[in-house]
Amino acid sequence: MFLVDWFYNMFLWLGFFKKEAKIVIIGLGNAGKTTLLHLLVTGSLKSHIPTLRPNAESFTYGNVNFKAYDLGGQQNLRFLWKQYVPDSKTIIVFMVDSSDYNSIIESKSEIHDILGDEHLSQSPLLILGSKCDAKGHHNRENLIDLLDIRRFELGLNNSNNVPFDLIMTSSITRYGITDMLNWLDKCTDIIKNN
Numbered sequence: 001m002f003l004v005d006w007f008y009n010m011f012l013w014l015g016f017f018k019k020e021a022k023i024v025i026i027g028l029g030n031a032g033k034t035t036l037l038h039l040l041v042t043g044s045l046k047s048h049i050p051t052l053r054p055n056a057e058s059f060t061y062g063n064v065n066f067k068a069y070d071l072g073g074q075q076n077l078r079f080l081w082k083q084y085v086p087d088s089k090t091i092i093v094f095m096v097d098s099s100d101y102n103s104i105i106e107s108k109s110e111i112h113d114i115l116g117d118e119h120l121s122q123s124p125l126l127i128l129g130s131k132c133d134a135k136g137h138h139n140r141e142n143l144i145d146l147l148d149i150r151r152f153e154l155g156l157n158n159s160n161n162v163p164f165d166l167i168m169t170s171s172i173t174r175y176g177i178t179d180m181l182n183w184l185d186k187c188t189d190i191i192k193n194n
Contacts, residue, residue, distance in 0.1 A: 019064045021188040024084045027095035029073040032130040035171045037070045061181045088122035089191050099134035108147045124163035124187050133170035163187045
């Protein structure tokens, strides 16, 4: 078995095989979901109107082909979120505008609903503190406290075996984007082996 794994990993490294992963990008309106997805797909920034229907795009990072779904964050569209997470292999990316206190407090409720949901809580969850370049943004430690997630074990390899973390990002400056992509890449290995 070791030899088979070794050859498979060698072929992956050489680019013969690509891993596949599905991510669902959710969060309240104006958190930067569509801007981030556009950046990942095209490498450029563009202004967007609010997302009114699911937007599907694909992008590749390393040896992983990601199929990403950008879902609207308006209150009347949030019922769709659960429908796009069919199994525990789907990675949930929840974006929180780190510069908007009211948005953070409302996001706290949505995040706790995910963590308390029997189905959704089995999926990896990456919280992105977006707009960390904006004046008055909350830093990572402050955001962890405001979202009341300190009691949950953060990290890719936590005791729950469900990857969960918070990374600060800015689509404008690209801060944290590589960290996010590396986390998603490593997460695909973990969920593949579970």
